[in-house]
Amino acid sequence: MKIGKQTIKLQNTPKILETSSAVGPKEGSGPLGIYFDIKCSDVFYGEKTFEKAETMFMKSAIDNLLYKLNLKDDKIDYIFAGDLLNQCIATGYCMRELQIPFFGLYGACSTFVESLILSSLFVNSGYGDKVIAAASSHYCSAERQFRLPLEHGNQKSPTAQYTVTGCGAALVVPHSFGKKVPSVTYVTPGRIIDMGIKDMSNMGAAMAPAAFDTIITHLKDTERTPEYYDAIITGDLGKEGTDILIDLCRDYGVDISKVHRDCGKEIFNLNDRDVNAGGSGCGCIATVFSSFFYQELKEKRLNKILLVATGALMSPISIGQGESIPSIAHAIAIENEV
Amino acid sequence: MEYDKIKMTEKEYSEYVEGKAKKSPLFKNIAFAFVTGGFICIIGQIISNICISYDIEAKDASTISVVSLIFLGAFLTSINLYSKIGKYAGAGSVIPITGFSNSIVAPAIEYKSEGYILGLGSNMFKIAGPVLVYSIFSSFIVGFIYWLILLVK
Amino acid sequence: MLMEYLKVFITGGIICSIGQVLIDKTKLTPARILVIFVVLGVIFTAIGIYKPIVDFGKAGATVPISGFGYSLANGVMEAVKEKGFMGIFTGGVTATSAGITAAIVFGYLGALVAKPKVK
Numbered sequence: 232m233k234i235g236k237q238t239i240k241l242q243n244t245p246k247i248l249e250t251s252s253a254v255g256p257k258e259g260s261g262p263l264g265i266y267f268d269i270k271c272s273d274v275f276y277g278e279k280t281f282e283k284a285e286t287m288f289m290k291s292a293i294d295n296l297l298y299k300l301n302l303k304d305d306k307i308d309y310i311f312a313g314d315l316l317n318q319c320i321a322t323g324y325c326m327r328e329l330q331i332p333f334f335g336l337y338g339a340c341s342t343f344v345e346s347l348i349l350s351s352l353f354v355n356s357g358y359g360d361k362v363i364a365a366a367s368s369h370y371c372s373a374e375r376q377f378r379l380p381l382e383h384g385n386q387k388s389p390t391a392q393y394t395v396t397g398c399g400a401a402l403v404v405p406h407s408f409g410k411k412v413p414s415v416t417y418v419t420p421g422r423i424i425d426m427g428i429k430d431m432s433n434m435g436a437a438m439a440p441a442a443f444d445t446i447i448t449h450l451k452d453t454e455r456t457p458e459y460y461d462a463i464i465t466g467d468l469g470k471e472g473t474d475i476l477i478d479l480c481r482d483y484g485v486d487i488s489k490v491h492r493d494c495g496k497e498i499f500n501l502n503d504r505d506v507n508a509g510g511s512g513c514g515c516i517a518t519v520f521s522s523f524f525y526q527e528l529k530e531k532r533l534n535k536i537l538l539v540a541t542g543a544l545m546s547p548i549s550i551g552q553g554e555s556i557p558s559i560a561h562a563i564a565i566e567n568e569v
Numbered sequence: 570m571e572y573d574k575i576k577m578t579e580k581e582y583s584e585y586v587e588g589k590a591k592k593s594p595l596f597k598n599i600a601f602a603f604v605t606g607g608f609i610c611i612i613g614q615i616i617s618n619i620c621i622s623y624d625i626e627a628k629d630a631s632t633i634s635v636v637s638l639i640f641l642g643a644f645l646t647s648i649n650l651y652s653k654i655g656k657y658a659g660a661g662s663v664i665p666i667t668g669f670s671n672s673i674v675a676p677a678i679e680y681k682s683e684g685y686i687l688g689l690g691s692n693m694f695k696i697a698g699p700v701l702v703y704s705i706f707s708s709f710i711v712g713f714i715y716w717l718i719l720l721v722k
Numbered sequence: 723m724l725m726e727y728l729k730v731f732i733t734g735g736i737i738c739s740i741g742q743v744l745i746d747k748t749k750l751t752p753a754r755i756l757v758i759f760v761v762l763g764v765i766f767t768a769i770g771i772y773k774p775i776v777d778f779g780k781a782g783a784t785v786p787i788s789g790f791g792y793s794l795a796n797g798v799m800e801a802v803k804e805k806g807f808m809g810i811f812t813g814g815v816t817a818t819s820a821g822i823t824a825a826i827v828f829g830y831l832g833a834l835v836a837k838p839k840v841k
Contacts, residue, residue, distance in 0.1 A: 257840075274840045280682040281838070371840060380675035381838060382646050383696070384655020384662035385752050386598070386745060389591040424572060427579035428586065430749060436586040440575055447574055471590060478589075483574060504656065508591070593746040599739045606738025606786070607731035614730045614781035631784060632820045638785060639824040643832035649839045660741030663752050664759060664786045665734070670825055670832075672752070677833030693829055696753045701822070704760040704791050708814035711768040712798035716810055719802065 235452025237419050237445075244414040245354040247347075247565065248404045250521035251296035253288045255370070255396030258510075258518065261499050266522035267397070268295050274371065274396055285314060285321035285369035285396075288514075290328055292398035292521075293365060300402065304329045307402075308359030311346035313337050314367045314513055315394075316376060321367055331363070339542030340438075340467050341421070342366040343399060343517035344561040347538075350403040351415040351563070360405050367398030368512030377431070377547055390433040390471045392511035395498060399517025401525070413528040417564040419449040423544065425557040431550055435472025435508055438541035441558035442468060443479040446539055449562045450485065457487040460564075461533040464524060466516030466540040467495035469509030494519035516540045528567060535566040598659050605654065605661030613638050613666075635666060642667030646674040672696040726780070733779025737786045756787050763791020768799070793817050 232240045252267045259270030269291055276287040289312070297304060310329070313336035314321040326333045338345040343366035350362040371381060373394040379385050406414065424444050428437040442465050450456065457463060468476055473496065477488045494516045495509035520538060527533040541560040550556075577585065613634045620630035642665075645651040651671045655662040662668050673693050680692035694701070737759075744755050766772040772792050776783040783789055797817020801809030815822070 281679075282682075371838065375679050379696070379752070380679045381840065382649060382652045382671070382675035382678055382836070383752070384646075384651045384658070384668060384671050384675075386593075386656060386659040389593055424575075426575065426577075426582045428583065433586065433590060436590070440572070440582070444572060444574055471586075474589060475586065478585075479575065482576065595743070595746050598746055599742050602738045602742035603735035606741075607735035607782070610730050610734030610779075610782040610785040611727055613785040614727060617781060634781065635784070635789075635821050636824040639821060640828045643828035647832035647836035649836070660745055660755075661738045663745075663755065664738045664741040664788075666785055666787060666790065666821070668752075669756070669787055669790070670829055672756070673825055673829035674832040674836065677829060678836045678838050681833060681838075689830070689833055693826070693833070697756075697825070699753055700756045700760050700787065700790075703757045704764060704794055705814055707761045707764040707791075708794040708798045709810060711764055711795050712802050712810035712813055715768070715799050716802045716807060 235448070237422070237448050238452035239352065239418050241351055241355040241415055241418065243355045244406050244416055245351050245403050246406055246408060246412050246414050247525070248402045248408060248410070248412055249296060249299050250399065250401045250525045251292050251299060252399045252518040252522040253292040253295065253397055254518050255288070258395055258397050258498055263498055263519060263523050266526060267518060268522065281369055281371035281375060282316065282321055285316070285367055285372050286324045288369065288396065289314070289321060289325040289365060289367040289398040292367070292400045293325070293329060293363065296363065296400045296402060302361070304331050307331045307361050307363055309334065309353060310363040310365065311336055311349045312363070312365040313342040313346065315339065315373050321369070321372070338559065338561070339544050340511060340513050340515065341540040341542030341559055341561050342513045343520070344466070344538055344540035344563050347401060347403070347563055348418040348420060348561055351418060354403045354405055360408070362403045363400055364403060365398060365400035366513035366517040368394050368396070368514035370394045370396045373512060387507055388432040389507050390435065391507045392434060392467060392469050392495060392509050393499060393506045394512035395510045395514040395518060397514040397518040399514065399519070399521030401521055411568065413525070413565045413567055415563060416566050417449070417453055419445055419452065419562040421445040421560040421562070423557045423559050425555055427555045429550070429553070429555045431545070431556070433471060434511065434543045434556065435469040436475055437543050437556035438558040438560070439468055439472045439475040439479060441560040442476050442539055442541045445560040445562050446480070446487065446537070447483060447485060449537065457485060457490050460490050460535050460537050462492050463487050463490050463537045463539065465491070465493045467509065467511035468493050468541060469495045469511065470501065471508050528565065531567060535564070538563050538565060601657050602659045602661035605658035606665055609638070609661070609665040609667055638666050639670045642670035643674050646671045647678070669697055669700065729779050730782040733775065733782025734785060737783070737788060759786065759788045760791040763788030764795045767792045767795035790818060790821065793821070
């Protein structure tokens, strides 16, 4: 049922039955290392190319999810998934191995929440009772596509971010599938916001206005305040983007500073020179939610969260042509049953 | 574009972001660039001087020095060391001629997976290509103007 | 001789520092900065102000990419003096032929043997 301007109330409150995550060495040895299911010490996952490696990270996250639930892939109704690469080839080639009816998505770094929203709406409407949402990214394949070659002796700006190598996946099921696992209550799809930022090495500044727009819309539509949530979690605004988001909210009269957290700031040690402003990529929010925050919800240290993933929808071509960076943010409210 | 919730114009937002953005440690970066760049130039001078001491003509000595540095840049890139230097040295690794060969080897390594001709071959000049295009083009213009001047004299 | 190396160090250092200021203060990418330096090398040589820097700093002025522009400009001007019109086409690339060939050969070989790795 649609409420307010953009939000949908999921009256049948589907549940997130289980999650799974597979990450690379830098993430595995970072502050959240102990929470990830699979930590591969080889960023190539034994493959010859970056793109095949990313496919392997996604496949192992999904295989692990099925293993945890003792399910085979032919029992899954649908899968919504995507990645950062052109034509989403990491995802497409992964789905070639899994015979699950597949919806490929591109939302840049917002893909995971976009796929979780669509999975939840499908289950809520009775179109399926086992729907997987997944998203991945890979540092090497992302650098190759969007920035400069790895071996080039260049210096990154302090506002630049480090693409996470990893995949997070979650299984959404109907409410009646029992157990006391977190439910999806509301979803707020975002609209594209572009404040004219052209600097690809300051994506936090490009995406913060989109996060602000979606969070405020969600709060207004649901008539909730930030204090309702134990945490409002953004995907990869990083240090710069976080400060800007909090300022924008404050100027509007809303204070989210006490509950705001950012996956990009938590997945890596921010003192690491390579990381600069924090982690980014589809895999950032996908892996951090599918490990750390899901566990926090299951163990009731957090009971009500608003997960907000932001994506920057530019390409190297549009940047080369002098265009600015249009961004989007999708929000999903995940709460423990009382 | 105007959005109903954001009260700043694009220009104001841009200025606000500039003010907020963490600045690079300029003086520290300049110091590292200065030292690395200066050091690479000294290596070039040493090679040149060694050649001259073997009675090689100054012009050839200079050529040998340039070729050696190009080799050095390519070699350090192929053993994954040049990018580690560049992280700290910044312009000190980009500006010397070693940076030129680094910019040729670096993309070629990544695109090898797409084959030797179309992958490696066509991506070698992804970054260095403009350098050749614009420098040769401007030397053509210089030559043309110089020729005209000589004609008039 | 120490004096010579000091001049080399200072000249090379200053040229690279100017590049660093461009990296930190502007949004220019490395490719654009290289183009600016090399074209300025050509122009400054043509108007006669780069030669004094080379005389003072030697390798400190010829090793940076602007030195490539210096070789190009000198090459083309000498060729025009000797051969006239054809020199406009032959002079620049001939003077820098060793550098260009080395860049292609060592670039190709370096890429052949290397394996991509993460920072």
